[in-house]
Amino acid sequence: MASVRGVEESKAPEKQKALEDALYSSLHGVDDPERLIEDRNCLNRYLRAREWNVKEAGKMLKSSISWRQETKPKDIVCHTCKQQQGYHSMRQVGHDQLGRPVFYSSFTQATQRSETKEAAVQHIVYLLEQACSVMEKGADSCVWVMDCDGMFMSACNPQIAYGVNQVVSYHYPERLGLVLALNSGMLMRGAWAAIKPFVAPQTAAKLCFLPSPLTLEMLISENMGEELSTWLLEEVRLNLERPIRESQRQFWEAPPSLTGHDPRGCRSYVDRFLLPYYRKLENNEATFHHPHPNIVESLRTHHFFSMPVEAD
Structure with a gap:
């Protein structure tokens, strides 16, 4: 296995x-x-x-x-996500047991129905730059859990995949340590067959198709730790529901109750990077992790409305 x-x-x-x-x-x-x-x-x-x-x-x-x-990749922000909320759903949601940042993406959650190479590259560069800043000691790569349920034709453009692979493989070598593709159908497998001949063998070996929910549960539970495993399995389950819940579609928003499932990420990721985000910003800390652009905007909105109003 x-x-x-x-x-x-x-x-x-x-x-x-x-x-x-x-x-x-x-x-x-x-x-x-x-x-x-x-x-x-x-x-x-x-x-x-x-x-x-x-x-x-x-x-x-x-x-x-x-x-x-x-x-200047450290200054790059995904403008398509800022212009259209949820355009890309790929986001960091926690760390695995090796201290590697873990990304999760869902085509069901994404609001995009067309894609360009420039937009895709911009988003992945933003995520990788931010993930590299919070890798645990001893880790030097990331894991991407790609939920292919809901994949649409325009997302399978081999030219876009090739363009992204060129930037990642040339300028972030060995940073994408593993891609776990679940709920993959003919579209995903067809797109991979088209792009695979242009991908280095050692890179191609990092893509793992998970044939069943049981395989996903076994692999994730063994290697991701209890907290992140529980989060991923619940996130996948919720995103398979039809119709998808609005709270899942708007994955950048905090849930009504912090004790429930949070689509922004697992509990430790939220506590460590999201809740103190604006405190770190206000304290002018030199470097800190920036989450998905729409999560940043949501945090900014809630922070603004929670600020005390000074009396005249």
């Missing part, structure tokens, strides 16, 4: 370190404002992405450094 831990590396630690040292030396003098070259985990990821070829990994990392200077 597949493991949600993803593809394991077999290169001996001492050999990895030697290759990291070689890559570091080869990049001496490169203008690197974010100091990516000094990050051992970063060097290791680029080496893995190029099958431990130092020269190719160096070219790839230099390209990413230039790309980051030009695009």
Whole structure:
């Protein structure tokens, strides 16, 4: 049975370190404002992405450094979600037992009925930048649980998938550690058959189709921890209901009761990142996690109306 831990590396630690040292030396003098070259985990990821070829990994990392200077991905926000609430449903909802950020998306929840490569890339870059800021110690990748129920034809454009894969694989190598596709039908499998020949084998190996709800429950319960497993299974169940509840469709809004199911994420994610969001903003904390753009807007609205009114 597949493991949600993803593809394991077999290169001996001492050999990895030697290759990291070689890559570091080869990049001496490169203008690197974010100091990516000094990050051992970063060097290791680029080496893995190029099958431990130092020269190719160096070219790839230099390209990413230039790309980051030009695009400034830390400043990117998904404008389509800001213009149309719920346009993309993909969002971080917690961490797995390895400390990896976990994304969840549902085509049933998404309000988009058409997509562009630019919008898709913008959203995934925003999510990855935010997820990278809250990876637990020892984690260097993310998990994506993709609920394919409700998938529509325009979402299966291979050109869009190819464009997203190009950005993620070239500039976020090894960051997407595993994709779990559930409730997948002919549309999803057809789209994957079209794009798979253009995807690196080690990347393609990270997509796991879950054939049944039982497989999903077994894999998630074993690897996600009790809290996140319970949340994911309930979220999937609720999004299969027809008609879908308004509280599920508006996944960016807090539920009426904080003791019930919260579509924004599991309890620990909400407590750690959502509830203190505006306190951190007001305190001018240098870096903190930004959730899905529509969750940010909802938090801003509720924060504004909960502020005390000063007497004249």
